[in-house]
Amino acid sequence: MKYMIMIYDNAQTREHFSGPDGKELMAEVDAIMAELTESGELIGGEALADPSQSKAIRLVEGVPAITDGPLAEAKEHFGGYLMVECESFDRAAEIARRWPSARFTPLEVRPLMTHDGAEM
């Protein structure tokens, strides 16, 4: 089963990673990425640019209206993701739990939909 591990950030999260403990935190990230690559579980993953760089697009009576910033004004924003294929949900949850940003902000593990289907 493929899972997207959604990594949430707040204004301070990335400061942790560039602060005095940043090197250790990044080393943890590198170690997990190496482990997932070696095990063949890693499908991909990216970090997103700061939410100040995003624009929301919605249609207002058919006309696109573009506003600065992410859709929801929340304390936490979607900051990046890992795509993994794991034997179980528990394994995906374990990866999320060990991801260093989990100490500051939450992560979300969501199974991907597939185009496979059984006769019902």
Added chain:
Amino acid sequence: MSAPAAVEDLLRALAPRVLGTLVRRHGQFDACEDAVQEALLAAATQWPAEGIPDGPSAWLVTVATRRLTDAWRAESARREREERVVVAEERVSGVAVADEDDTLTLLVLCCHPELSAPSQLALTLRAVGGLTTAEIASAFLVPEATMAQRISRAKATIRARGGRFALPEDGAERAERMRVVLHALYVMFNEGYTATSGAELARAELTGEAIRLTRLLCAHLPDDGEAQGLLALMLLTDARRPARTDADGALVPLAEQDRSAWRAEEIAEGLGLIAGALAGAPLGPYQLQAAIAAVHAEAATADQTDWRQIVALYRLLARVTPGNPMVSLNHAVAVAELDGPRAGLALLADLDERLAESHRLGAVRAHLLERAGDVAEARAAYLAAARRTTSLPEQRYLEGRAAALT
């Protein structure tokens, strides 16, 4: 491989024999497997242009052996330059390819019980099926680098666990290893069979490969009722493929399938195989599942299905695979057909705990509630099941059933 079909078929047929020859001569399954894969790629590009050589197996063994010695030479040069390890030059003329067919031994090695099911499938497809890593990656919808890593890790695991290139001599161990092989082939088939449309079509090739490999297995084990039963089950199931989805890739339930679209040839072969297996060998789960598929295949219309026989077969299946909730679920469906939806719903009550999170239980309950006339409850059950599934076609189907009830 983009070689013409004839060359590709030949290469896949030769792959296990060439690999077996190399492993028996040199040991080191993992290094030999890499070398054979390179030889297959070389043949796939050269043969279509230059013609198939007179002794295609010997050609492959020669090229693979050369790659193997090159790899060893490079490795020893890197590792111990001062030691001047001399690797004997392989004689590349007059290569003998063993008459022995190592397909069975390779299958047992690739389906090592310490490997996860996806790793077993990937390694089997490469080493026995002769598929490239790129082809396997596309069938499993993962990047090629991910699949390459899984395959090399699988080989490293086999080496670390001392996996030997030999069939277990002990009868009980051999039976257990064969059970794992059959299960891996069964999973491979299902991976492909559940593909519906669009981006997933590369997966559908897995059914063909699973059938081809199971056929190979059956040729080596003509008296193994479970191997024959598995092949029969695959053929009888695959025969329904043209009818199981509509033009838009939407799922069509068994009862509503256009049976004239079922593949008669596969059904005939499957029926023959299962009749032979049931007559001789001791009963096992694959034979029973094939027997159930055979009862469906023999009914000209859904109404003519012999549900009494299917219920009896599910009872037997529950006895040989105790504690399998999916068997109990299918048994309940069959009982509902025979004795009415309320009888089926009563059986589902016992299943609730083990399958509570499963959308399949919800889907079956919804069907039975609909047939029992509980429209509101059926609708709620369809929608609950639709939220639980991770399959887009199943979700579409379940939401469609719910929408039809308003």
